[in-house]
Amino acid sequence: MVAFLSARDIARIVGEVGARRFWRRLVDYLRQDFARWDVFEKSPRYANHSPRGVIELMPTSDADAFAFKFVNGHPGNTQFNLQTVVAFGAMADVTTGYPTLIADMTLATAFRTGATSALAAAHLARSDSKVMALIGLGAQSEFQACAFNAVLGVDRLRVFDVDPEAIDKFERNMADFGLTIVRCADARSAAFGADIVTTITADKKLATILTDDMVAPGVHINAVGGDCPGKTELARELLLRSEIFVEYAPQTRIEGEIQQLDPEHPVTELREVLAGRRPGRSSSEAITIFDSVGFAVEDFSMLRLLRDLAWETGVGRKIDLLAEPANPKDLFSLLHPLDAEQEDIATLIKAGQAA
Amino acid sequence: MVAFLSARDIARIVGEVGARRFWRRLVDYLRQDFARWDVFEKSPRYANHSPRGVIELMPTSDADAFAFKFVNGHPGNTQFNLQTVVAFGAMADVTTGYPTLIADMTLATAFRTGATSALAAAHLARSDSKVMALIGLGAQSEFQACAFNAVLGVDRLRVFDVDPEAIDKFERNMADFGLTIVRCADARSAAFGADIVTTITADKKLATILTDDMVAPGVHINAVGGDCPGKTELARELLLRSEIFVEYAPQTRIEGEIQQLDPEHPVTELREVLAGRRPGRSSSEAITIFDSVGFAVEDFSMLRLLRDLAWETGVGRKIDLLAEPANPKDLFSLLHPLDAEQEDIATLIKAGQAA
Numbered sequence: 001m002v003a004f005l006s007a008r009d010i011a012r013i014v015g016e017v018g019a020r021r022f023w024r025r026l027v028d029y030l031r032q033d034f035a036r037w038d039v040f041e042k043s044p045r046y047a048n049h050s051p052r053g054v055i056e057l058m059p060t061s062d063a064d065a066f067a068f069k070f071v072n073g074h075p076g077n078t079q080f081n082l083q084t085v086v087a088f089g090a091m092a093d094v095t096t097g098y099p100t101l102i103a104d105m106t107l108a109t110a111f112r113t114g115a116t117s118a119l120a121a122a123h124l125a126r127s128d129s130k131v132m133a134l135i136g137l138g139a140q141s142e143f144q145a146c147a148f149n150a151v152l153g154v155d156r157l158r159v160f161d162v163d164p165e166a167i168d169k170f171e172r173n174m175a176d177f178g179l180t181i182v183r184c185a186d187a188r189s190a191a192f193g194a195d196i197v198t199t200i201t202a203d204k205k206l207a208t209i210l211t212d213d214m215v216a217p218g219v220h221i222n223a224v225g226g227d228c229p230g231k232t233e234l235a236r237e238l239l240l241r242s243e244i245f246v247e248y249a250p251q252t253r254i255e256g257e258i259q260q261l262d263p264e265h266p267v268t269e270l271r272e273v274l275a276g277r278r279p280g281r282s283s284s285e286a287i288t289i290f291d292s293v294g295f296a297v298e299d300f301s302m303l304r305l306l307r308d309l310a311w312e313t314g315v316g317r318k319i320d321l322l323a324e325p326a327n328p329k330d331l332f333s334l335l336h337p338l339d340a341e342q343e344d345i346a347t348l349i350k351a352g353q354a355a
Numbered sequence: 356m357v358a359f360l361s362a363r364d365i366a367r368i369v370g371e372v373g374a375r376r377f378w379r380r381l382v383d384y385l386r387q388d389f390a391r392w393d394v395f396e397k398s399p400r401y402a403n404h405s406p407r408g409v410i411e412l413m414p415t416s417d418a419d420a421f422a423f424k425f426v427n428g429h430p431g432n433t434q435f436n437l438q439t440v441v442a443f444g445a446m447a448d449v450t451t452g453y454p455t456l457i458a459d460m461t462l463a464t465a466f467r468t469g470a471t472s473a474l475a476a477a478h479l480a481r482s483d484s485k486v487m488a489l490i491g492l493g494a495q496s497e498f499q500a501c502a503f504n505a506v507l508g509v510d511r512l513r514v515f516d517v518d519p520e521a522i523d524k525f526e527r528n529m530a531d532f533g534l535t536i537v538r539c540a541d542a543r544s545a546a547f548g549a550d551i552v553t554t555i556t557a558d559k560k561l562a563t564i565l566t567d568d569m570v571a572p573g574v575h576i577n578a579v580g581g582d583c584p585g586k587t588e589l590a591r592e593l594l595l596r597s598e599i600f601v602e603y604a605p606q607t608r609i610e611g612e613i614q615q616l617d618p619e620h621p622v623t624e625l626r627e628v629l630a631g632r633r634p635g636r637s638s639s640e641a642i643t644i645f646d647s648v649g650f651a652v653e654d655f656s657m658l659r660l661l662r663d664l665a666w667e668t669g670v671g672r673k674i675d676l677l678a679e680p681a682n683p684k685d686l687f688s689l690l691h692p693l694d695a696e697q698e699d700i701a702t703l704i705k706a707g708q709a710a
Binding site for chain 2: 004096320
């Protein structure tokens, strides 16, 4: 039997553990896995492109566990009242090859993205950062807000979205979290006075959400929305005067904001900062950018945490995802009735075979 | 919600449809998909190798559906009373990217391998073939016997395995199928007088199950066990005097019996024979070999049939594999209670967040 966690189960786990503890533990797991980055088998994602979108498989593994995520991206889905991105993931035991966990990853991807952003900001933003601009109030925005609140203590938000309904939804969802939320007229107004600016918009194009003149010295930019070729959010001039940090340079040069820059432009991998091998921000006046695109190792950390928390909390179910004959060499026995209470499948089979 | 089929559900479907009809319909689906081979997006499997085994992801897709299989291969698992190979698969809608089916593929892989063998033999074996040698009586052997019986009317088997318990198991499982089964002392004896010889042994090495002198003119060889680099079953001399048919030459030259031959050695792809573009066996005296390694398109056919039969029979369950918020732009709402009867998760979250 394989453990199964639905989105509802994951919500229940978060409730049982406590959201603040959940976020901090997720950040710990991410920090551990970034620190041992070299042990992971990394490979390009497998992508199936069609006119309406993309379906991807993102695998990675360490010496003990193999994990992968199935995830799509279909921008036109909203017209059918469907989500643009859904995902599920699985983890397997490298020693036996048996799957151990299968879980929704739609909710989990929002969690791991928020936690990775907060982990980066904990090392890159000025330590006195309390005000965050949040530009783009889509499906993942509340997760960013919660992660920065739980991990960094950010309690003042300056928010903007082109869609007023998205702002209403965000305010409704955040109503009881004790945050001060200021609705702003545009991105420029939102960024004004912010210590941290998070851009997390959804347009599939080379957009300029932040221009160079909108960002003051000392700001940390958490650039989440630009995450595939042809999709960016920051002005090139802004990148050129900033210190840029990435998850994995070869992938980010293709998918991130830095696709706009020379392929040799210097960037620092976050894991080097976490390990103390490279400095984070150089001064309180520097502008730092975390150019986030999302990497399979982050999904690995998330699945590892879910596996551990399912065990600790007892939340979740077992499902019979795999054939498990009593004698492992006798797969065919599954076509026989195993006891008197089951339907007489073998009789049915024989009747069909004879027909 | 996503349809879920366990191995037990698949057994139930086979029982409801009737085994003979199930096999024939599976062969039809395989024939259709081999005929439109060029529409499938084909790529190398993703393989994660470890000291104990391999874990693979095998994706493929047509214009409507994307499918993949997770499958392992861990020869040492038998010492822990585990199967050496387990698998599960999923199918998704290319238009929306949403998964539609997730299913056990351990049982299903045995079905699709048997059906592909029978499909090939229906086009390559002499039409009067009634006697099959079956060498190797492991987990998949009964499925080969049933497929050849249902599709070709093969009703006499000459069987051999190095493990007497495997022979006992095979005879027990096949007891009521109306087949004549002859236990043979060795592979040579089993092959003697057979119209079709199926080799389906499990040793991970360059073995020689069949030598050149064991095979008479006119025989069709269904070579299933040799399916990865370093694992073969047939003598090179036997290959050299036979007409060789494969699923997909670039993959089979790496994984199949023909890894023993010059990379330019002529082989025919089965789909060319099915389409009538290339001849099958050249005469009743020729030796034909189907050098089977298994290809993602066959798993696609199997998942497509399971999807259709789950719909037709009503067998299977729906599982909440994916987060499905009422408003697709409001993922965070899943962390709120949706109605009064649910646990007050949001209250728990807020309590945790405040703690």
